[in-house]
Amino acid sequence: MHQLAGDRPSAPLPAKADAPAILERLAVRADDAAEIMAGWPDPGSALWTPELSWLLDRSIALVRGDLGGHAWLAPGPELPRDRGPAWRHLYVYGYLALLDVVTGYHRDHGIPDAVTWTTLADLGRNLAVDRRMNREGWPVMQAWLTLHARGGLYELGRLQHQRSDDGSLGLHIPESGPMTPAAIDASLAEARAFFPRHFPDERYTSFSCGSWLLDPQLREYLPADSNIVRFQQRFELEPYEKDDGPDADVEVLRFGFRTLTTPLDRLPRDSVLQRAIIDHLRAGRHWHWRQGQFPI
Ligand SMILES: CC(C)(COP(=O)(O)OP(=O)(O)OC[C@H]1O[C@@H](n2cnc3c(N)ncnc32)[C@H](O)[C@@H]1OP(=O)(O)O)[C@@H](O)C(=O)NCCC(=O)NCCS
Structure with a gap:
């Protein structure tokens, strides 16, 4: 809250009448778009308490203040999302308010329109995944999506590429089908x-x-010719350090099952990866979050 306070400039939301077309451009599904429209921060809306309106305004200002930044920001306060669409989608409204700002930044850098909108359409993908996760995924996504809103990350074909200060482009793999070696090479x-x-x-x-x-x-x-193993073969790994990164036992559940809370014995065993994740944890072993790199 301390970081949010202050008088940095915020940014206005797009006109409500334009929002349906914008949401479609951002690949937001109809069910998510309907909720977002229902909670729209109209002036005087009973859904928006002064405190929520303050948080929205200051969150926009905080992210805007780091335009061009590419590090993770501390996530905004987690909100009780079952209190209705204003609470549930506060950070989505923030993202929408930043569209003009970040597309201006992209234009200043000569970024082609197609890259801009493909990158920003990660919003719709994340909302859809979060819905599949019974809304368990959002606390990470609300921080993740500030990278897009600051011009810190670009989706180029199969991968998202994150700028940095240390000479390395950070690779992220969105959920968009198999990651074939050819698609990775192209990206x-x-x-x-x-x-x-x-x-x-x-x-x-x-x-x-x-x-x-x-x-x-x-x-x-996994078989040696699986896409994951072939992706691994590109990297030189840094030595494993236990607390360097998120808890991989949680992350494999997030990305392999799209749940964080389902007990192991109730998870599906439909793919070799899913069986691996479950059997490894049941054997009392742990998964590891690993960092690696390879030359450009
Ligand atoms: C990364 C990703 C694209 C890899 O998928 P892929 O290209 O199909 O990977 P592989 O070819 O190595 O798959 C090997 C096996 O694991 C299965 N598998 C791979 N990813 C899976 C996933 N996320 N959930 C369930 N099963 C998965 C495949 O179906 C295959 O099993 P099968 O032969 O029994 O069908 C996929 O896991 C994914 O979309 N993950 C979500 C995004 C993510 O994890 N990003 C990284 C965040 S740090």
Whole structure:
């Protein structure tokens, strides 16, 4: 709350009449769009207490204040989302208010429109995943999506690429079908041309990734020609450090089952990965979040 306070400039939401078309452009599904429209922060709306309106305004200002930034921001306060659409989608309204700001930033960097809107449409993908997760996923997503809203991350083909200060482009893998080696190669090639062209003052010498996907223990279970194992083979791993990154035992549930709370004996065993995750944990072992990189 201390960080939020202050008088940095905020940004207005788009006109409500334009919102349905904007939400469609952001790949927001009809059911999520209907909720977002229902909770719209109209002046005088009974859904918006002064405190919620303050939080929205100051959250927009805080993220806007870091336009062009590419580090993770501390997530805004977690809200009780079952209190209705204003509470549930406060950070979505913040994202919508920042669209003009971030698309202006993209234009200043000559980013093609198609990249801009593909990148920003991660909003719809995240809302849909969160719905599948019974809304358990949002606390991470509300922080994740500030990268998009600040021009810190770009979706180029199969991968999202995050700018940094340390000379490495951070790779993220959205849920958009299998990650075939050819699709990964194409995305890396696109990034090699994209960043020197649009961010000529930044110099990148490696690609990096931090993920449950890089845990070598997966090789005990997955076939050598699986996309995950082939992705791993690109990286040189940093030594494992237990507290370096999120708890991978939780992250494998998030990404392999889209739940955080279902007991192991009630999870589906439909794929080799799902069986691996369950059997490994049931054997009392742990998954590891690993960091790796390879030269550009
Ligand atoms: C990363 C991802 C695209 C890999 O999928 P993929 O290309 O199909 O991977 P593989 O070819 O290595 O899959 C090997 C096996 O694991 C299964 N599998 C892979 N990812 C799975 C997932 N997220 N959930 C369930 N099963 C999965 C595959 O179906 C296959 O099993 P099968 O042969 O029994 O069908 C996929 O896991 C995904 O979309 N994950 C969500 C996003 C994510 O995890 N990002 C990283 C965040 S740190």
